[in-house]
Amino acid sequence: GSEEDTENESSGNTSADNNEEQESESSSDESSEPENEELEGSVVIDGSGTVYPLMSVLAEEYMLNVQQGVSVEVSRSGTSAGFEKFLVENGTDFNDASRLIKEEEKAKAEELGIDVKELKLALDGLTIVINPENTYATELTEQQVIDIFLGEYTTWSDINPDWPNEEIQTYGPNENHGTYEFFYENILEEQDLVESANLQQNYSTLVTLVAEDPNAIGFFGFGYYDNNKDKVRAVKIDFGEGPVEPSLDTIAEDGPYANFTRPVFTYLNTVMAKEKPQVLDYAIWVMENVNDFAGEAGFAPIPEEEAEQLANDLKELK
Amino acid sequence: MTTNSESNQNTVPVREMIEEKKKSRNLSSVTEKLVPTILFLFAMISILTTIGIIWTLFSETVEFFKRVSMTEFFTGTELNPLSQNPDFGILPLLNGTIMSSVIAMLVAGPIGIMAAIYLSEYASDRVRRVLKPMLEVLAGVPTIVYGFFAFTFVTPIIRSIWPEVGATNILSPGIVMGIMIIPMIASLSEDAMSSVPNSIREGAFALGATRLESTFKVVIPAALSGIIASFILGISRAIGETMIVTIASGSSKNFTFDLTQSMQTMTAYIVEVAGGEAPAGSTIYFSLYAVAMTLFVFTLIMNLLARYVSRKFREEY
Amino acid sequence: MKYLDLKQVQKRLNTRIVKNNILQYIFLLATIFGLIVLAILIFRVFTQGIGFINLDFLTGRLSTDANRAGIMGAILGTFWLMVVVIPITLIIGIGTALYLELYQKNGRIQSFIQTNISNLAGVPSIVYGILGLTIFVRALDFGNIVLAGGLTLSLLVLPIVIVASQEAIRAVPQHLNEASYGMGATKWQTIRRIILPAALPGMLTGSILALSRAIGETAPLTVIGIPALIIPFPEGIFDKFTALPMQIYYWTLDSSLVDEYANLAAATIIVLLLLLFILNSVAILIRNKFQQRY
Amino acid sequence: MSLSTVQESITKESPKAAENIVFDTRDLNLWYGETHALKNINLAIKERDITAIIGPSGCGKSTYLKTLNRMVEMIPTVRTSGDIKYNGKSILNKGFKVEDLRTRVGMVFQKPNPFPKSVYENVAYGPKIHGIRNKKILDEIVEKSLRDAFIWEEVKDRLKENAYGLSGGQQQRLCIARTLAIEPDVILMDEPTSALDPISTLKVEELVQDLKQDYSIIIVTHNMQQAARISDRTAFFLNGEVVEFDDTETLFSNPTDQRTEDYITGRFG
Amino acid sequence: MSLSTVQESITKESPKAAENIVFDTRDLNLWYGETHALKNINLAIKERDITAIIGPSGCGKSTYLKTLNRMVEMIPTVRTSGDIKYNGKSILNKGFKVEDLRTRVGMVFQKPNPFPKSVYENVAYGPKIHGIRNKKILDEIVEKSLRDAFIWEEVKDRLKENAYGLSGGQQQRLCIARTLAIEPDVILMDEPTSALDPISTLKVEELVQDLKQDYSIIIVTHNMQQAARISDRTAFFLNGEVVEFDDTETLFSNPTDQRTEDYITGRFG
């Protein structure tokens, strides 16, 4: 309660008098204090919907407490559609991506003379979920998960004779999502999903479907599980060293859940960054603060050194 | 201006005044010539819109058909755009579109026309003035709201009656789409029926006709062109509806006539691809335009057909 | 010679009257059916969202924090969209209708334009989104500003306004035109003084339906690309923006991430419905004041 | 409308309130909103008579006629008081079946109002709603009615064409034919010949006199000659009141009221 | 329409083709699509005369009248051949300004067709579209026109009310007033009294005879008495042809054509 109240107050105050106070609060003060400049203009960000929750929290914090004169617009057309808007003349300043930039995209950037800087933001853990009524399949091995989604098992009793003789229903986000791509490429190693898999475009639909079907098993990003713990149950995965429950702690780069973990990025157009001080300032601020906000958005932080390194790289662009 | 004496019949020399004014009426003759030109330009905007749509869709569609054969596209019953061996058959989408529209019209057609009859022929002026705008509110509810209404309210109700129905299915969004379209059909049909002159109704009543008989045998035939027009707009709306189906029917690309199943419409496919991760220049990206083009041609053919029908039944009074 | 057997007629009459009375109630039920659904829908939305409507919510800025989020930006975005859509659709829509009904004598050209319009009325909104993206956002390089969105929505609802205006013009009795021409009135005078006043109520009906649609439309805006997070308020038609339905769309989509977003969406729906209600009431008042049976 | 709620129905066999009286109007008052259009009307209209109603424009002739088959109810602001008995039954009762009344009491309007259908369908409409489906009988009814309205020759080759292609006079005669097709007891005519040429008018007048044998006819007319020529009894309306009601001969030759005399001699207004 | 494209305009000073002839019709033919509605009409209508047109229903009277101010063009299927000269100028020319013609040639229609506006606005409509804006002058014109149409007394207290509240007869007299308000040269009247009661009819007839001093009047009527009473010359139409055109007295007392005689004696049809 009281924390919120103070936040509300500070959001209500946008006058210049408050600047000192806010800057001392903000963790970016070390870098921006010497210049103490008032920036204005806009920062345009598009790209992955998976990264959006994190990026939007960062953008809002920056606008409210760091640079009130700057407008950071965050869109979410998807990684690839975002790159299309990014890799054109006068394109977007950042593109969020739930995957690495592709070769074609790199080539296009070179052709346009856009120097692209890759910024790793956070880590997302792919979470396997089941219906809360399902009290037996709470622990599975990595291979069992793979086999379920490849259609090797049709009923639960195929996995374990003690489990009910009911048909397994598989769910997941559809091909449009980076999450699917990761699951398909990195976990299933490019083997086709079972024909009957119910793949959805919409996460709300997906959560509801799993929550309603007692024989459901599905996969999606940790953030979606984190917010729906009352509706779905996460499966502990055994990667060979005992079952691991996905959590912000286990989804670390070298953590026990690493096999099901992927990084998410944002790509910066450094040409823009050099032209527009607010873009660069924002980029630096993001890398200095991203780890403070990752958890709030359902992501695990990247190693502190890596973030610092990236921030320092950016400062050299000045 | 001088007023003549009472005895003179011409207290106001109107004719002279008109002659006088006529000389200064060159301006109005300019207006007369200018107005049609301006209005013509306005009318051209709709032509330009069509050209714009066709041009936009066509160039990318051509690209698509360089990669996927027309035969496969139009006769394929499989649509797996992202799998390793992608299939690009549009039939599942066509099927989903037709199924949802038919369900919607089965709901909206009868209910809409009955509501129109009530409002135009039975309701008193007062009641009509209250009910009609209330009904029109239905048309203004954003479709995204209907989508979640279908998914979280209507589907569970249907499933409690008919357990075989899936959590995502075509029936529920079809019904909700129908509800959304009711006011469009009711309102426009009511307008058409209201503009049938009262003297014609009186003629029927004077012969001992009940309201029902005057409505079905005189008013509806006389207003038929307007009623059909309202149906066309309703169907078009159903075919083009995006959000409701996207949310409540899921995104399975099933080719089936089973109402209980999840299906995808052409519009939902476009949303899925447009908002997705398909890189520009890929086949799936171009398939978006091919589907949009099909959707466009589909509505074109249907409208031409409906226009033909409506002209055939047009009555003059 | 008697063809009508009075006894038969009498007997049939009872069934006819009963039929009429029964169907009257069925028709009433049909009318009310829609309203019942509407009531349920509104009830659900209200119970979910009404608690979140307060001054801070209405006047506040957008935020990712559900407790702080406000929708003034979206309200202003919708407002500026209407500033673009209303004049454009009314002027072009009524103009086109007048041209088709009263000026274009060549049946072929008339029927060509007419076919084109009724087809445009059936083109799905998502296709207009693709058009708006290609023409206004990219080719004319407006970017995703209010003007681009407004023009796209205008094109989308234009056919509805045209068709409704045409119907209204056609419903003006021919003998009124004759009377006017008989007085030596020119065509434009007849249109301005006789046809437009008589047809205006009908035109308004169509325009209300059209504008309601434009205000609640989501699909084309998603294609044009509206930022999911944009905090500054739009101050004119050249600013970037978000609109009420977009905000509802984003919040409903993200409700699986933050539960409270569903409530915010419900609250925003209430605001949107209220807005539509006010708009419709004003227009319907105007319409009822002038409606006339000849 | 202030109507009692007793459910009643008329049959030809019902006892009549007064011998030979088909319409008995007692203290009828009618208002259009604020306008008091009919004031204390008392009229007893005899069966198998031709009753003419004359009077200056706006005096309430059409209104009275439309009250007799309750068409006046179509205007929502109308209120009535008093009573009208048709064959002894009060027709202003709410429970009274207007459809029945209107089948018995046909009406021809001042402005022609054909349906936007073919000539044939216009005439066949009445018989059809009353249950006649047989194509042959319908054909017969249509032909007979059109002949009786003296329009058969003009339209017999265009029965399938839309009635709106006919001239005003043709349309009006079609409307008369349409009414004849349901063979009513009483025919109300509101200036039925005002859109007809003298030839057609004469024919219709002849027809009206012909029909008198089987029907009671009430005719509103501006043409005093017409009233004098064809009617048995004439009512003179003025400002919503009945000034005089008498045998046509008496009324025209020997009016008791000064206003009637002024009117029929054209001195009035 | 087969019209030459010579641009012409009429002014009062233009020399007349024939002395005193206001409308000179030569070999006029008119078709509604396939229907040949007017056949070889030749008529010379004199200035400051009252010309009556009589004939049975559907014979083309209204059509001819509407050709004189080119209102007939409103029906798209209409084709004409031949020529009509108004004050010596061919009016069927495409370049001819119909608005001018219609300002000079006023028209009163068969069915009353007031605008859905107030009584005042109905009468003021003509002067307004011709550029008269002065409120005082408009008031004068409205009052005078309504007086001339003998309706002033009935409507003077409801000038602001909608004209649709008036009775049929009142509406028609309002339409006459509306035409008088622009003081045309010629007034075309298509059965203007068919919806009027005898009193109003007599008044309008008087008015017509009054107006004759300044205007040429062409009146279509079914009422032969009326034609005989008020007109100077009468044309008898039959099946789209002019059977006879002569001084009214001659035509009624001594018709040359057998068909005319049959018609006026009522033997015909």
Ligand SMILES: Nc1ncnc2c1ncn2[C@@H]1O[C@H](COP(=O)(O)OP(=O)(O)OP(=O)(O)O)[C@@H](O)[C@H]1O
């Ligand atoms: N719908 C209406 N609303 C209000 N007043 C009306 C209505 N219809 C008629 N009146 C008024 O009622 C009075 C009687 O009208 P009614 O039409 O019965 O006259 P009428 O005798 O038939 O006249 P006419 O010979 O001109 O047809 C008139 O003063 C008229 O203005």
Ligand SMILES: Nc1ncnc2c1ncn2[C@@H]1O[C@H](COP(=O)(O)OP(=O)(O)OP(=O)(O)O)[C@@H](O)[C@H]1O
């Ligand atoms: N719009 C039209 N389309 C086709 N035919 C028409 C049209 N108007 C009139 N006619 C035909 O042209 C002929 C002449 O019609 P017109 O209205 O001139 O007759 P009229 O002499 O005025 O008759 P009435 O006395 O009944 O008014 C009629 O046969 C009629 O059927």
Ligand SMILES: [Mg+2]
């Ligand atoms: Mg009357």
Ligand SMILES: [Mg+2]
């Ligand atoms: Mg005529």
